[in-house]
Amino acid sequence: MAVVVQNIARADQAIIDRLAAAGVATVHEAQGRKGMLSSYMRPIYAGAQIAGSAVTISAPPGDNWMLHVAIEQLKPGDILLLAPTSPCDNGYFGDLLATSAMARGCRGLVIDAGVRDIRDLTAMGFPVWSKAISAQGTVKETLGSVNVPVICAGAQIEAGDIIVADDDGVCVVRRNEAGDVLAAAEKRLAAEEAKRKRLAAGDLGLDIYDMRPRLAEKGLKYV
Amino acid sequence: MAVVVQNIARADQAIIDRLAAAGVATVHEAQGRKGMLSSYMRPIYAGAQIAGSAVTISAPPGDNWMLHVAIEQLKPGDILLLAPTSPCDNGYFGDLLATSAMARGCRGLVIDAGVRDIRDLTAMGFPVWSKAISAQGTVKETLGSVNVPVICAGAQIEAGDIIVADDDGVCVVRRNEAGDVLAAAEKRLAAEEAKRKRLAAGDLGLDIYDMRPRLAEKGLKYV
Amino acid sequence: MAVVVQNIARADQAIIDRLAAAGVATVHEAQGRKGMLSSYMRPIYAGAQIAGSAVTISAPPGDNWMLHVAIEQLKPGDILLLAPTSPCDNGYFGDLLATSAMARGCRGLVIDAGVRDIRDLTAMGFPVWSKAISAQGTVKETLGSVNVPVICAGAQIEAGDIIVADDDGVCVVRRNEAGDVLAAAEKRLAAEEAKRKRLAAGDLGLDIYDMRPRLAEKGLKYV
Amino acid sequence: MAVVVQNIARADQAIIDRLAAAGVATVHEAQGRKGMLSSYMRPIYAGAQIAGSAVTISAPPGDNWMLHVAIEQLKPGDILLLAPTSPCDNGYFGDLLATSAMARGCRGLVIDAGVRDIRDLTAMGFPVWSKAISAQGTVKETLGSVNVPVICAGAQIEAGDIIVADDDGVCVVRRNEAGDVLAAAEKRLAAEEAKRKRLAAGDLGLDIYDMRPRLAEKGLKYV
Amino acid sequence: MAVVVQNIARADQAIIDRLAAAGVATVHEAQGRKGMLSSYMRPIYAGAQIAGSAVTISAPPGDNWMLHVAIEQLKPGDILLLAPTSPCDNGYFGDLLATSAMARGCRGLVIDAGVRDIRDLTAMGFPVWSKAISAQGTVKETLGSVNVPVICAGAQIEAGDIIVADDDGVCVVRRNEAGDVLAAAEKRLAAEEAKRKRLAAGDLGLDIYDMRPRLAEKGLKYV
Amino acid sequence: MAVVVQNIARADQAIIDRLAAAGVATVHEAQGRKGMLSSYMRPIYAGAQIAGSAVTISAPPGDNWMLHVAIEQLKPGDILLLAPTSPCDNGYFGDLLATSAMARGCRGLVIDAGVRDIRDLTAMGFPVWSKAISAQGTVKETLGSVNVPVICAGAQIEAGDIIVADDDGVCVVRRNEAGDVLAAAEKRLAAEEAKRKRLAAGDLGLDIYDMRPRLAEKGLKYV
Secondary structure, three states: OOEEOOOOOOOOHHHHHHHHHHOHHHHHHHOOOOOEOOOOOEEOOOOOOEEEEEEEEEEOOOEOHHHHHHHOOOOOOEEEEEEEOOOOOOEOOOHHHHHHHHHOOOOEEEEEEEEOOHHHHHHHOOOEEEEEEOOOOOEOOOOOEEOOOEEEOOEEEOOOOEEEEEOOEEEEEOHHHHHHHHHHHHHHHHHHHHHHHHHHOOOOHHHHOOOHHHHHHHOOEEO | OOEEOOOOOOOOHHHHHHHHHHOHHHHHHHOOOOOEOOOOOEEOOOOOOEEEEEEEEEEOOOEOHHHHHHHOOOOOOEEEEEEEOOOOOOEOOOHHHHHHHHHOOOOEEEEEEEEOOHHHHHHHOOOEEEEEEOOOOOEOOOOOEEOOOEEEOOEEEOOOOEEEEEOOEEEEEOHHHHHHHHHHHHHHHHHHHHHHHHHHOOOOHHHHOOOHHHHHHHOOEEO | OOEEOOOOOOOOHHHHHHHHHHOHHHHHHHOOOOOEOOOOOEEOOOOOOEEEEEEEEEEOOOEOHHHHHHHOOOOOOEEEEEEEOOOOOOEOOOHHHHHHHHHOOOOEEEEEEEEOOHHHHHHHOOOEEEEEEOOOOOEOOOOOEEOOOEEEOOEEEOOOOEEEEEOOEEEEEOHHHHHHHHHHHHHHHHHHHHHHHHHHOOOOHHHHOOOHHHHHHHOOEEO | OOEEOOOOOOOOHHHHHHHHHHOHHHHHHHOOOOOEOOOOOEEOOOOOOEEEEEEEEEEOOOEOHHHHHHHOOOOOOEEEEEEEOOOOOOEOOOHHHHHHHHHOOOOEEEEEEEEOOHHHHHHHOOOEEEEEEOOOOOEOOOOOEEOOOEEEOOEEEOOOOEEEEEOOEEEEEOHHHHHHHHHHHHHHHHHHHHHHHHHHOOOOHHHHOOOHHHHHHHOOEEO | OOEEOOOOOOOOHHHHHHHHHHOHHHHHHHOOOOOEOOOOOEEOOOOOOEEEEEEEEEEOOOEOHHHHHHHOOOOOOEEEEEEEOOOOOOEOOOHHHHHHHHHOOOOEEEEEEEEOOHHHHHHHOOOEEEEEEOOOOOEOOOOOEEOOOEEEOOEEEOOOOEEEEEOOEEEEEOHHHHHHHHHHHHHHHHHHHHHHHHHHOOOOHHHHOOOHHHHHHHOOEEO | OOEEOOOOOOOOHHHHHHHHHHOHHHHHHHOOOOOEOOOOOEEOOOOOOEEEEEEEEEEOOOEOHHHHHHHHOOOOOEEEEEEEOOOOOOEOOOHHHHHHHHHOOOOEEEEEEEEOOHHHHHHHOOOEEEEEEOOOOOEOOOOOEEOOOEEEOOEEEOOOOEEEEEOOEEEEEOHHHHHHHHHHHHHHHHHHHHHHHHHHOOOOHHHHOOOHHHHHHHOOEEO
16 A cells, blocks of 8 residues: 555656746646646745656655655656645654755755745755745655646646746646646637737726627626 | 626725825724724735725635636725635635736735735735645636625725725724724824834833723722 | 742753753754744744753733743743633733843743834844733733743743754753753754765665665655 | 714614525625625534624724723614724623613624623523634724725624524625515525425435536536 | 536435435445545434435536436436536525425435525424525526536546435445445444443443454654 | 643533533533634534533544544543644544443533545444544654644643533533532523523514614614
């Protein structure tokens, strides 16, 4: 029952990097408004914007043993993603684990639990999106699994899925949809540019998107 | 039932600007400790301090259509304020809507729901106070109303009421009380200056406010 | 029932200062993973790292009178710590009280309730860890006690216990354990240095801590 | 600032009683899906279904003094409704106050705070809808107001508005809309009877409400 | 994107009924402590204990249109399961929909949102497990999907998976694991009978499960 | 560090039984409005009213091993009280442990975590006050302690302290204050009887407690 899946498939790194550049909100819209993790997942510092292949961890509450196991499975460009098997706010991860993960090319951590050593992680430039910040320590007694499907903050994530994270939160893209989502995202970005110019010039969304007739039809009254 | 009230009354802009300078805590105290929105309303970045006339929006959960309608009603110096008709943390508002609102002179957004494009909004200097940060998208299917009275984060707000917002949260001042509240706020600020000097010099509030007799009368014991 | 305990015992200031330098996560681990306040206690700004002797306050909900009483009991290096007798998010404390506390050498405030004047407190460099940020004002009608044992955010704290606080949260160290905890903390910091170097060089925690045999014994399968 | 408004207007008692019979969900729909208090307001026991004119109370956190003042203002058929000026879960109300309120014909209590003596209140048949159940006691130190407009659990309520409460929660009906709302509610109940029979016989809402064409037009695919 | 999957596979009804008899806690343990929905999912009345094949619904916040669509897909013995695409506590479901669902043999509803008409549902004996009880009404404007995989209260559920629900909450069993889980559950129940007798007679778990040596080895001290 | 304290002192059983009869609200008031556990601690069924000596358990999140250890320490009339070392809603306790505890005379369980087998526990008449109801299982891997001081739901509790619990929640009475608290509680109950009669007859608290002069002095206005 406690397994470590090695040799997971990953998406093309160039696609992943362009998804990072597109950002969470655009990627989320581009794939049909799906894939968002819960809004309680917040970055420990502002301004990070990353994407990477998920190395997933299913761990018991208050037990961070599997993080050590997972770090061995990291490839450059990956993101660690930990989902506890029941709600927990303990600090599973700190600067030593971050040092180890960075040494293997890890881009960040997404954890539906707590994290600590915030000042060090910030100084190191190792971004984390978490449910909590807590120094409360954990044990190493009970096994979990690595690179199995998990539910993390309300989203299902499989190993090798792409995690996109920025100040807006965290979004997951299915590995086999990455190319299509990227295409839609970049198309969306291009289209937004023209709209942004018109809006900045004072044109209204009501007119740009031709909303007035449908609003009237639905019965909106101006008084 | 779905209406847009046009031509709302607004307070004098000079009064509004001085309320902004006084800040939330002072204004709240000056009007008798009323008008605070719930403490879960937090700014998306630190340091903004604004006031403006409320353009109010009542919108269904997960539907941001009325924001487009409301933006047309904005005058320079206004603040958008959105209250969903039931609890929702979706990202109703992002950088395109902010671009449009700024083009019309809007000073910020107060929303009892979610907001997205945090990095862009921060770069643009468009402040938002919200219940959540979330990239989760919304639809445009169901009407709401603009410039009707709403309950937002536990406070009742009418179109044209003055919203004051800073790092301490959000406070509402009734339009027809703006002048009196400002006078009381500025008087309070002046009085605080003298107290601050005495406190900085080491005098105690116990003595400055003559609290010792009443504490003794209530039965406080020093041991 | 409402008492102010004067002349409390304090730990050696040099020990306290070194506990501050060790930081919350290390101190918490060094004393056997105990003493953390709840993870909802967050700093009002990033980067502060302090320790000090607790001047404790038990206060009614929505009543900040006892803060004035407590400030008189402060000695340089102390930390104010307020626990309401039932849950409350009001803003008990702002820039005037901070001015007074700083004038007496207070290093910061820990409060299981709300705080206000965030911008001023940040500018003054007076750190606060709180449950909420709120400008909602309080009254001065009901007595509480100063320097009695309190439960604050899930931890029991006695006057003179040492409070350590940084970006990871707040931890309490018993006054009579301060020396032992410091010794263990500094030993831990020294040991971490060597580990950090090995981890940065790419060694795995699995090997440094010799985890592989026990993982296998527990039944972990690699597939 | 602290006032007791005497001699409030009330709706016709016969209308109020028929609103009680219609129940919360029906009344809420009949008035256009407005008026619901937050879903955290729950009854202390199942099965009560009441309506009455609101005697409103604005009270400080942790201070139940105004309940005594409000009870004097009760007329037979009234409902006490208390909103604290900031969030509080203290037990403001118990069996003695209920005895007093019942003696004056009060039908129940709605309180955005705590209540206690649950076993006694249940035995007495005095229904309460509250945010919390708590025995934590309160003080009598700070004034509030009676029969002023309040925001209670997210809804604005004026003295004399009609409160309808049952196992589904609490709904407010504006006093001057009571007759119209009742007419719409009773019409709705009558219409539901026919639908209930068809649904019980196996007819589908899809057909009864003719939903299939619009679903197809919106793009729903059956696979 | 909005689809209704018809003709889903279902497990053997006899197995499902025996899973119901085993109950949530036993089934959850029998399948290796997996499958529990979040503990905030509570029954609207005590004592119901059911199992059935899931007819899943993915619906927008505040929009219950898809419930009408889903009811057509019900077969006798099924359970409706609704997951909103973002957090919502609206009352999606009441006595009319329950009448319709019961007419098609539906055994109950699991909904990560709100439900209303509690008194009627209780009288009808139609059990519901929900996140909230709320009369707040919903619209019928935006499509969702039926019988697609959903994340409901933190668990992933596919159409045709078996839902087991009782006073302990809600658990999901994969359709293709139903037989194995049942066998393990019934074995567990049988084993518990013997243990229960010994425990009732005063034997200790410490002895029955031979825990003393391992507790001593781990270092437990009796003082 | 992991210890089991045997042979704890207990209060007189007759006093404990009379505290149970007095109930939570009265006991809480009688000891000066202290000792309440947080209001999120709720009984699994209505109507139980108990008191007993606390056998305390400090346990890791998601690990119920120490319950087996604690049961051996029970004497007739005791109450088990478990505080996890960090927040957890797992189901630590079910019908088998209850069978064992009842066999040793245990009167109930207070647990700042989850409990399961609600239907069985209800049928057995074994009352539990908990933070959650959850079937989520736990492990037996990490030691905790028995009969050490704990913080449970915001209250500090030592082994042998008296726990009083009923529909209003849970209150702790210090062992060495039990007699005094009982005397004050019974005096209070007697005094309430006379007040209840007057209130039932229509006399007002305003008059019985002579509140009118102080209300006027504070400035209450009748309009």
